[in-house]
Amino acid sequence: MPDYQPIGVFDSGYGGLTVLKSIVHQLPQYDYVYLGDNARTPYGTRSFDTVYQYTLECVQHLFAMGCRLVILACNTASAKALRNIQQLDLPRIAPDRRVLGVIRPTTEVVGNYSKSGHIGILATRGTVTSESYVVEIDKFFPGLHVYQEACPMWVPLVENGEHGAPGADYFVRQHLDRLLAKSPEIDTLLLACTHYPLLLPKIRQFAPEGIALLSQGEIVADSLKNYLHRHPEIDEQCSRGRTLRFFTTDSPDDFERQAGLFWDTPVRAERLKL
Known part of the structure; x- marks a missing residue:
């Protein structure tokens, strides 16, 4: 699907669904992929190096799915990994892609x-x-x-x-x-x-x-809307099919059950093997 270039939303678990929900509400026209690293959550108690390594690995998987833009909808990942990914990794592995955070x-x-x-x-x-x-x-x-x-x-x-x-x-x-x-x-x-x-x-x-x-949901959604307006070269690369896909590094059944706490309608999840 060469024309499928969704916006990626990443979290260590389920909480990022609250951000995705606000983003989809404000910007429903785009395709979205959500990835929860549920197998390795929580991130909040882990070291900087570990969070950075885990986050980078998941970002690279989202890139492989066609994402040109990834939102780290996780405060811990934004605090411990975002700067290194933006300054050290993107220029080397994906200079034409962008990773943003919530902080x-x-x-x-x-x-x-x-x-x-x-x-x-x-x-x-x-x-x-x-x-x-x-x-x-x-x-x-x-x-x-x-x-x-x-x-x-x-x-x-x-x-x-x-x-x-x-x-x-x-x-x-x-x-x-x-x-x-x-x-x-x-x-x-x-x-x-x-x-x-x-x-x-x-x-x-x-x-x-x-x-x-x-x-943070509405704040991040407002910021993303503004960012896409200010960066039409990124906006033009994001496909507009109004689709939503959900991935987890753990059990899809568990993810679907837990996602009900955060999402208004039932979701279908796919397993991503790291």
């Missing part, structure tokens, strides 16, 4: 939502440790005060279908309390993991009234 689009706008100039970041341990949000936000909003909190239990809660259960209350309240204790002026919370939108009802339940809660 830069988010940090370009996050400061616009805060009136107090104090924001909180809820993320995986890997994303927090990387300091990527702190560094990138400072480029666009140098006066913004940024506070971070790692929430290692939140992804397992979501992927085990416990995000709406009473047992999730303790872990959501615990990390919100820890983060908000760092500054009474925090008025904006960024959910810097693509799994976390599924915890929004719980977060709203325990977050103080008036605090803005930001998910």
Whole structure:
């Protein structure tokens, strides 16, 4: 299928489906391929080198499927792998292709939502440790005060279908309390993991009234739309067949079952052997 050049969306697991959902809603005309590296998730606790190697391998598989543009819909991969892939690998293996992440689009706008100039970041341990949000936000909003909190239990809660259960209350309240204790002026919370939108009802339940809660899906979709408008040479290479294909490095049956938490309609998944 030489004319099949979908936009690739990659995540270490299922959370990237929340980003893909927003992208498809805004840009339904394109073909899309989603790849979840479910066999090797979670990425949040792994080293920089491991995340980089895993991410690059999956990006190369998406390139082999015809993708000219790949979105890393994973904060950990964006924090630990994106820069190396863009600066070291693409010039060598695919100079005509592009890989984008979710951190830069988010940090370009996050400061616009805060009136107090104090924001909180809820993320995986890997994303927090990387300091990527702190560094990138400072480029666009140098006066913004940024506070971070790692929430290692939140992804397992979501992927085990416990995000709406009473047992999730303790872990959501615990990390919100820890983060908000760092500054009474925090008025904006960024959910810097693509799994976390599924915890929004719980977060709203325990977050103080008036605090803005930001998910990344719509932000990334807006940024991609703008990027394609600014780069017609990339836009023209993306095929427009309105198709969706889903791949997983683990069990397709498990993926299809879990994807129901993130996607409105049933999905059919294919196995990608690494």
